[in-house]
Amino acid sequence: MTGHDDIDMLAAEYVLGTLEVDERAEAAQRRKHDSNLDAQILAWEARLAPLCNEIQDVAPGPDLLERIERRIAVLETEKDASESSTTQLLGLHRRLRFWRWSTAFASAAALALAIMLVVPFDSTPPQPPFVAVFSQNDQQPAFMLAVDLDNRRLNVQPVTAEPLPDRTYQLWIKSAELGPDPRSVGVLNDDLSLDADALRDYDPDLLKQATFGISIEPPGGSPTGQPTGPAIHGYLYPTDQRGRSQHL
Amino acid sequence: MSDNPQPSSTHCGDTSPATPSPNDHLRNLLQLVAQSDRPAFAQLYEATSAKLYGTVLRILKERSRTDDVIQDVYVTIWQKAAQFKASRASPITWMVAIARHSAIDELRRQSRAPHESEDVLSQISADETGAHEHIEHEQDARQLHACLEELEANHQNMVRLAYLDGWSRADLAAYFEQPVNTVKTWLHRALKQLKGCLAS
Numbered sequence: 001m002t003g004h005d006d007i008d009m010l011a012a013e014y015v016l017g018t019l020e021v022d023e024r025a026e027a028a029q030r031r032k033h034d035s036n037l038d039a040q041i042l043a044w045e046a047r048l049a050p051l052c053n054e055i056q057d058v059a060p061g062p063d064l065l066e067r068i069e070r071r072i073a074v075l076e077t078e079k080d081a082s083e084s085s086t087t088q089l090l091g092l093h094r095r096l097r098f099w100r101w102s103t104a105f106a107s108a109a110a111l112a113l114a115i116m117l118v119v120p121f122d123s124t125p126p127q128p129p130f131v132a133v134f135s136q137n138d139q140q141p142a143f144m145l146a147v148d149l150d151n152r153r154l155n156v157q158p159v160t161a162e163p164l165p166d167r168t169y170q171l172w173i174k175s176a177e178l179g180p181d182p183r184s185v186g187v188l189n190d191d192l193s194l195d196a197d198a199l200r201d202y203d204p205d206l207l208k209q210a211t212f213g214i215s216i217e218p219p220g221g222s223p224t225g226q227p228t229g230p231a232i233h234g235y236l237y238p239t240d241q242r243g244r245s246q247h248l
Numbered sequence: 249m250s251d252n253p254q255p256s257s258t259h260c261g262d263t264s265p266a267t268p269s270p271n272d273h274l275r276n277l278l279q280l281v282a283q284s285d286r287p288a289f290a291q292l293y294e295a296t297s298a299k300l301y302g303t304v305l306r307i308l309k310e311r312s313r314t315d316d317v318i319q320d321v322y323v324t325i326w327q328k329a330a331q332f333k334a335s336r337a338s339p340i341t342w343m344v345a346i347a348r349h350s351a352i353d354e355l356r357r358q359s360r361a362p363h364e365s366e367d368v369l370s371q372i373s374a375d376e377t378g379a380h381e382h383i384e385h386e387q388d389a390r391q392l393h394a395c396l397e398e399l400e401a402n403h404q405n406m407v408r409l410a411y412l413d414g415w416s417r418a419d420l421a422a423y424f425e426q427p428v429n430t431v432k433t434w435l436h437r438a439l440k441q442l443k444g445c446l447a448s
Contacts, residue, residue, distance in 0.1 A: 009439065017414055048392070049338075052411075055303050058298060060297050061315065
């Protein structure tokens, strides 16, 4: 038997399921770095796949999808939690600096927006406004959120985000002090605005440390009270030098 | 049953890249799932769960174990959707592979009671009859059936019992009253003959 035959039969029996337990585990590991074995396995999967048409479809119990979705939600929350570690925070700081100093090179529109957001709040110092940038896949920001901590007023502005047919955006706040789950701040209006007083019940110190998320939900907002659709996240950043040096 | 539109979206072995909508639909859903799109995931589940559940239940025979494995399977699909390569496999074949491997791994971890019944073979041929109406329009399936028919009866039954019911070499050896090494030799002979026939 040649080496090629050996691999072919290893792949075939792996797909068939008749390898001994240790051989099977070894094959499953080996295919990850042995592209030839992996290709043979895929070829055998395709060859034998029509056999599964002989199996009768059986509907799973009605609650199984919900149980799966709950497990996925836990996984995603854990992923978010580990991503909001220091590394991510530093990354976001860098990104913020990028937005603050080189926006002109990246996107004139975003710069214009940043100014638009800052100006109305600047008329009432002393505390500088804080801004969160919500960007998807590290690309263009989708939303910006400006918060006037003294007056606990917020202003959500879409940047590249657009209204979606049959979907709404929902703003969430997450903080260790609020427990493990995000809390809804509110569902964005059709013009992607949000009631300026939506954060009035939160302490400014908590707001400074919190993570904000915007998720895509069915009309009227999440039916479960937790984000169900894809979410994007942002932290609040001060918009002047004074605030920034405190924050870093 | 013959005009039930549901199964066509999840036909296995539908590997032709030129196949229109049902497979494309699953492919699109997988792409969305790769971007953590939960509504797309729910749609993917609706379209494929009966097929995957049937596949795993056939191997494990118990609903409670099947429930557990199916949960793992769909969590894996959620996590690995980005690794799915449309150029290398059909979406349903990829998903069935995940389901079958999980079911077989679970079965090997904790084997169920020994196969007690003598009527397993009559059961598979009965299923086979029912299946023709699902797959009659699919060339891949026809060809595989034709090639399986060419195998010696025992070889053919071994391939079916292993693939569909998750039987190990030891299970097959006990059932066919042959040493395990003979079973391995028969399996290899059957698989090579099958491959040659399918390539011709």
